[in-house]
Amino acid sequence: MTDNTVNGSNTNTKPGGTSFVRSLLNAWSWLFLILILGFFEIYAQTQTGSTLLFRIYNLQAISIAASQILLLGLGLTLVIVAGHIDLSIAFSTGFAAVVMALIIRTAGADAGWVTVILAMLAGLGAAALVGAVNGWLVAILNVPSFIGTLGTYGIARGAALIVAGGATVSIRNDHTRAFGNGDILGLPVPLVVAAVLTLICHYLLKHTRFGAHTYALGANRASVERAGVNVKKHLILLFILSAFTAGIGGLIYTSRFSAGAANAGEPILLYAVAAVFIGGASLTGGQGTITGTVIGAFIIAVIQFGLVFCGLPPYWQFVAVGLVIIVAVLVDQSKDRLMGGKS
Amino acid sequence: MTALLKIDGLRKRFGGNEAVKNVSFEVNPGECVVLAGDNGAGKSTVIKMISGVYQPTDGKVYMNGALLTGKTPEAVRTAGIETIYQDLALADNLDPGLNLYLGREAVKHVLRFPYLDRKKMREDAAKVMLSLGIVVPDPAAPVREMSGGQRQAIAIARAIHWQAGIVIMDEPTAALGVPEQREVMALIERLKKQGVGIILISHNLPDIFAAADRIIVLARGVVAGERRPAETNDEEIVRMMMGATL
Incomplete structure (x- = not known):
């Protein structure tokens, strides 16, 4: 290291003491998840003499709740890493759910597999359309994504309610019900679907050039533009991906409950956004991982289930999740301060 | 000449x-x-x-x-001809390797799936930086943790690596x-x-x-x-x- 002539004035050398704090802050969501699991388990053991963790039913309920959050949060993670937001996913989910349900209802109770699959594709198409409009607004017309997707949030909501005639579209179809409530290798279908999509999104974000460009876009748009990347096309693809995973959430909803509701995704929007930020993403973009979002989704699902399990009124979950979001932002800020860069 | x-x-x-x-x-x-x-x-x-x-x-x-x-x-x-702008156009959240290769990332294949070859990109970045007299302390750390001069060196390394x-x-x-x-x-x-x-x-x-x-x-x-x-x-x-x- 003797030829290190230019490195002499490195002012950013961090004292060794903070590196422990840093890794603690990086892993805080893992620790937090373990902490609340431990808390609820101890509560269950001591107060009610039962168990939370060691009953398959509980674990299944928690993971299905987490999958719902994940299906909205996966594509959203990539959008947020790129420095944008997608609020319309709430109703991309509902739109997909309603379109799928309507087609199956029109086809009748004895509609076969082919019809069900076509109905699902149509539902996904409806969601992807919302995503394409978002992409067009943000990438081509330069509308800030918060406003643009708030607009399509309303439009998709209206469109879903209009095609559904303002009501929940209930269906009676054995194939659909079998899909939504069935098992694959002993695991509930929603969980398997969410797991597969999680792997795909993780691969996309972490291991592909597309993912690298997404991170770079979130940090500094000029860096990717000058590197010759087609930023507009990239943004459009991101918003379509986000609507697409949310749309799959809608298909799962319709299949599980044998009904398509326009507001299928609405209550989950806040949780999905929260999961992404709890998982380490930053509002300014450039940060966040799929692994983080998965942990975030599980933290919320455990809080939801755990509070009800403890016999508290379910409304407490809103308070608890709200508090966790604030903690997540505080952790993010102190991380920034420790690591330098933006502050 | x-x-x-x-x-x-x-x-x-x-x-x-x-x-x-x-x-x-x-x-x-x-x-x-x-x-x-x-x-x-x-x-x-x-x-x-x-x-x-x-x-x-x-x-x-x-x-x-x-x-x-x-x-x-x-x-x-x-x-x-490589132009280095005042603002450097670095992606602060990525390591020097990815910044060096941004837009032209090195890719390897695992089971036919393309994977970013982070190791190669990091090694190449460290090599070019060394030719500029800069030792990269942690090749996996994001460039926002580096000094202004080191960041400038990454932008210059990009020019050298792509043989400007x-x-x-x-x-x-x-x-x-x-x-x-x-x-x-x-x-x-x-x-x-x-x-x-x-x-x-x-x-x-x-x-x-x-x-x-x-x-x-x-x-x-x-x-x-x-x-x-x-x-x-x-x-x-x-x-x-x-x-x-x-």
Whole structure:
């Protein structure tokens, strides 16, 4: 290291003491998840003499709740890493759910597999359309994504309610019900679907050039533009991906409950956004991982289930999740301060 | 010696305003040419005509004898002219390797799926940085953790790694502290030793005299004069920068 002539004035050398704090802050969501699991388990053991963790039913309920959050949060993670937001996913989910349900209802109770699959594709198409409009607004017309997707949030909501005639579209179809409530290798279908999509999104974000460009876009748009990347096309693809995973959430909803509701995704929007930020993403973009979002989704699902399990009124979950979001932002800020860069 | 880059009678008119009237100069391998001039002298316009961002109203740019005028910025970069902007255009959240390769990432295949080859990119980055005299303490750390001079080195490393023959630097020391300004000047020396031709835009006199092999002074869109640092002094350069207005 003797030829290190230019490195002499490195002012950013961090004292060794903070590196422990840093890794603690990086892993805080893992620790937090373990902490609340431990808390609820101890509560269950001591107060009610039962168990939370060691009953398959509980674990299944928690993971299905987490999958719902994940299906909205996966594509959203990539959008947020790129420095944008997608609020319309709430109703991309509902739109997909309603379109799928309507087609199956029109086809009748004895509609076969082919019809069900076509109905699902149509539902996904409806969601992807919302995503394409978002992409067009943000990438081509330069509308800030918060406003643009708030607009399509309303439009998709209206469109879903209009095609559904303002009501929940209930269906009676054995194939659909079998899909939504069935098992694959002993695991509930929603969980398997969410797991597969999680792997795909993780691969996309972490291991592909597309993912690298997404991170770079979130940090500094000029860096990717000058590197010759087609930023507009990239943004459009991101918003379509986000609507697409949310749309799959809608298909799962319709299949599980044998009904398509326009507001299928609405209550989950806040949780999905929260999961992404709890998982380490930053509002300014450039940060966040799929692994983080998965942990975030599980933290919320455990809080939801755990509070009800403890016999508290379910409304407490809103308070608890709200508090966790604030903690997540505080952790993010102190991380920034420790690591330098933006502050 | 044949010139690496030849700029011949560049002119640029924006509406009724002629920002650059008639600018010609050459850059040889391993030579640092400083474009000096006050704000509005036409320095940036000349640079943008070389890098392909603007098309000149008149005049031509040749690289190794081949005509560059009319090409896109991407094509100009492929031809070996790399521009380093004041803001560096780094992705702060990525490591030096990915910044070096941004837009041209190295990829390996695992079970037919393309995977980013982070290891190769990091190693290459460390290697090029070392050739600039910089040891990257942690090749996996994001570049926001690096000093201003080190960050500048990454932008320069990009030019070296992709084998640029000419590097254009727009006010590289403007946003830096004094020690980091020195780092950048050391980097320019190393680039020159590697045979790279440099066009440096600056209106900071100490920088100009420290780095330049030739100083070309622009004033109101024309070349007001050309000097070697040894033949001139601060006063004369300033006079030339103001010259056209007096």
